[in-house]
Amino acid sequence: MERGHGGAGTGSPGEGEPSPETRLATPEDWPTLSALLHRAELLDCLDPRETVYAGLREARTFLAFEGGEAVGALQFQVRRRPFVHLRLLAVRHAAQAKEVVAALLAAARLPTLEAGLEAWRYMAPPGPVGEALRHQGFRLVEEVVExxxxxxxxxxxxxxxxxxxxxxxxxxxxxxxxxxxxxxxxxxxxxxxxxxxxxxxxxxxxxxxxxxxxxxxxxxxxxxxxxxxxxxxxxxxxxxxxxxxxxxxxxxxxxxxxxxxxxxxxxxxxxxxxxxxxxxxxxxxxxxxxxxxxxxxxx
Ligand SMILES: CC(C)(COP(=O)(O)OP(=O)(O)OC[C@H]1O[C@@H](n2cnc3c(N)ncnc32)[C@H](O)[C@@H]1OP(=O)(O)O)[C@@H](O)C(=O)NCCC(=O)NCCS
Structure with missing residues (x-):
């Protein structure tokens, strides 16, 4: 059963994985997203808050909820087509990283495919978010050194x-x-x-x-x-x-x-x-x- 719902761009992860509910976020979700960014046990976001807020206005952000609590967020940026850049991933409880990341990727799948985009692109310091992505089939392309x-x-x-x-x-x-x-x-x-x-x-x-x-x-x-x-x-x-x-x-x-x-x-x-x-x-x-x-x- 698809547990994700709530209009455009929702979805569900692979079978057998328990999934939080997901939906496209709107500017009204800013307090929820902002609180999640403060509390997230796992957070990859190199952008300032204004950029994240712009991502809400431009319908590029998905939220995951469980029992009414926001447990995850994903924001993407259409950049370097046909790749789409995953610019923010937040997970409230580290132990739930795999399920939350899976649900968020599933939610963002349809709108990104409809926009003619083909592949995710993600860059972050090595860490548990990357490992959750690896679990979802992401492949390490390269290590980048500063x-x-x-x-x-x-x-x-x-x-x-x-x-x-x-x-x-x-x-x-x-x-x-x-x-x-x-x-x-x-x-x-x-x-x-x-x-x-x-x-x-x-x-x-x-x-x-x-x-x-x-x-x-x-x-x-x-x-x-x-x-x-x-x-x-x-x-x-x-x-x-x-x-x-x-x-x-x-x-x-x-x-x-x-x-x-x-x-x-x-x-x-x-x-x-x-x-x-x-x-x-x-x-x-x-x-x-x-x-x-x-x-x-x-x-
Ligand atoms: C990397 C890149 C920008 C270099 O530009 P380039 O015009 O080829 O470089 P240059 O000819 O000015 O100089 C590079 C040379 O500096 C030379 N160099 C290094 N140390 C030197 C030294 N002590 N004395 C003299 N020359 C030296 C190197 O020999 C190197 O040439 P080589 O690899 O053929 O030996 C280019 O190769 C490129 O566009 N690559 C693909 C895209 C890319 O990778 N960009 C960088 C991503 S971060």
Missing amino acids: LEKEDYDIPSRGNRAVHIRPAREADVPALAALDAAAFTPFWRNDLGAFQEYLRGGYTFLAAELKGQVVGYLVAEDHPAGFYIIRLAVDPAWQGQGVGTRLLAEAIALAKAQGTLPILLNTQRTNRQARRLYTWFGFRPSGRVLWAWTRAIAYP
Whole structure:
């Protein structure tokens, strides 16, 4: 029997699993969600409260209840299609993690599939929420390590024939193509991600060589420091000092702002990127994230 009910986007987990009731949350649920975020024994949420509240208004949040008590919440963000980012998972009682996570994923299944999305994407420090997801068929894609740099030293300016300038709207098709060539699907940016970088609040640099966009870098001012959130070079131009050129420019900008540390994330196994960052004086901060995925329509 389907125990989830309450309108659009509800569902039930696999047979044999006891399930809490689930429903789509509305802005009126803010006090309930807010209280749950305070009391949750398991919580993965890197976003500020305003962002979480926006997720209620945009019908991207599901709540799980048992005996009238809110026992779990899930919020997703449509980002990097066809992946959908699971940005918040809260579980009131750790012992119930598997059932609650299963019920919430089942509730979110229909609206995400209807929106043309294909796979979940989840990143968080290793921990029990990830293990509950593993139980629901999620696969660990990669370990991501955070690197930090505490100075503005630049060992090389890279390829001086490369012109660095702010990225603009007209670059987006070329940047998206470059990105698709440089990254596996899990890490690719969609057009929406580039639009977001252009909307402001980001340092968004394009590397141009002979009139062609061959790389880009995105950084943001984060409470923790100057965060480089993206660096990519067209595979046809890799190994020719383009990445070095972009990274050197970003460090010069951090210096002009007086912001330290300079931070970035990279896949543990990305040897080329790690060689470049190590050369530039980046060292592991000790913080790691695990990247998970699963088809929404699983199994
Ligand atoms: C990682 C990436 C951005 C590097 O850009 P790039 O233009 O290829 O890099 P550059 O040519 O400027 O420099 C990288 C080089 O620095 C070199 N380097 C490292 N230490 C050095 C030193 N002490 N002296 C001189 N060069 C050094 C490395 O040799 C590396 O080249 P190699 O791997 O061919 O040996 C690019 O390869 C890329 O886009 N990869 C795919 C996307 C990606 O992984 N992005 C990063 C995600 S965090």
